[in-house]
Amino acid sequence: MGELLLRELTPAVLGVLVHRGVDFATAEDAVQEALLQAALSWPEHRPDDPKGWLVTVAWRKFLDAHRSASSRRDREERVEFERTPGPTEDTDDSLQVFFLCAHPSLSPASAVALTLRAVGGLTTRQIADAYLVPEATMAQRISRAKRTVVDVRFDTPGDLGTVLRVLYLVFNEGYTGDVDLVAEAIRLTRQLAAMTDDEETAGLLALMLLHAARRAARTTPDGVLVPLPEQDRSRWDTALIAEGVAILQAALARDRLGEFQAQAAIAALHADAPRAEETDWVQIVSWYDELLRITGSPVVELNRAVAVGEADGPRAGLAALAQVDPGLPRHTAASAYLHEQAGDLRAAARLYADAALSATNLAERHHLTRQAARIGQALGA
Structure with missing residues (x-):
């Protein structure tokens, strides 16, 4: 909890120093030094006013870094004036x-x-x-x-x-080492949502929570990617799903739809299905239509084509995909999937193999390679 509190106070402490006239780069360095000192001393002597403690230490770090023998007296006189509490101390x-x-x-x-x-x-x-x-x-x-x-x-x-x-x-960077960037992104977005009255911030938070809820089921213990239809839904975090849906519903009720709210609505529909076969693909296509209207994004158009294939059949999906730039990342993988659903296994195997060659990460490449091998074995049998 101590480390979390330190990180939550960081932007507020940095803001105080900048308002006192310290340039951003110098202030940020001073705050980092204060955080390191707090990490060493707080476990034994937690201050009653953590923010005030950090501001004081960061300010002293700044002074120490800029004090010199030739100007020490003038600077200290200026410092005593600047250290007088003012309105910026209470401003977040x-x-x-x-x-x-x-x-x-x-x-x-x-x-x-x-x-x-x-x-x-x-x-x-x-x-x-x-x-x-x-x-x-x-x-x-x-x-x-x-x-x-x-x-x-x-x-x-x-x-x-x-x-x-x-x-x-x-x-979207995921996580490595001792820093979980998924959790960090959610923490910072929660912090931002608490500062603003903005539907899109709430939509982004809901989207993150809904995606994070499926995290445990996305890979096998040895790191193999598990596609959404094949995931063990009992491993999804129902508490995160419920929180994400509640935040999304409150944002949508204000009737100012944005990109992240639409993405979250699609994620919520996936989370709402007890089984993959029960996914409401018709509604998902409708939300992709809204998202495409807002963004005009070719990536959204690609994802919409796959959703159309689920809602109206693979031939309809392929027709929609034909309108999308074939040079788009994952276009070949989407085409492979839709060809497989349409029963054209030879084309699907070739396309999966081609998609594997252009995959952007190792887990995706292994998944697509396995898909090509699986269909190849079926064709051989």
Whole structure:
């Protein structure tokens, strides 16, 4: 609980330092040092005011880093003035920290790294381990990101949609090492939802919870990918499903539909089916129509074609798929599945094999290779 509290307080503490006039990069370094000191001292001496403690220590770290013999007296006089409690001490600028870390000038990878560090409170080593890159590489990425936003005014309104997309990127990375990025993305999205009255933030949180509910059933103990229709639904987390559905229903009731709400509605329909055969594919196609209207995304169009194949038959699905760019990732895999459902096993085996060659991750490649081998054996028999 101590580590979790530290990470939850991180953006608020960072916001205090920035409001006191510390540039973002320096403030973030000072907060990280305060977090490390807290991790060492809190287990034995937990402060009554954790946020105040972190602000005080981070402020001292900043002062220590910038104190020099030639200007020490002037700086200390200025510091005594700046340390006088003011309105910024009671202002929670966590949302502005979210905005800054997801600034449009940053690349998606840099925004994710900076968000995990400055908002999530993770160390550079933890983030590097999660993304399977050397710590030095991640340190450079974070430093470049901080330099990019160093001149951005802290009171400039941010784009909530950009923040949501960054959090969605974190969620989709999965997890490695000692940092569970799925859980971290959900934690940060909960924190963001508590700061805003926004349907799309609620929709994203619902989407994450509904996907996370199926997590235990998605792979076998040895890491083999299990497709949704074949998953053991008794292993789905019903509490997460119930929470996700409740959050989604409250968001949809406000009648301001957005992309993440529509995605969550599709996930909820999958979660609602006791068996794969009972999935309401007609409703899912309707939600894909809404999602396609909102986004115009070719990926949505691809997923809709597969859903049409389930609702209206594989030939209808193939007809819908024919309207989608064949160069799209997973287009070949979708075509293989629909050909198999249509009974064209030779085409399906060839397409599964082709799809395996272009798979973006090892688990997906192994799954598609096994599908090709399975059909090949059936044809041989």
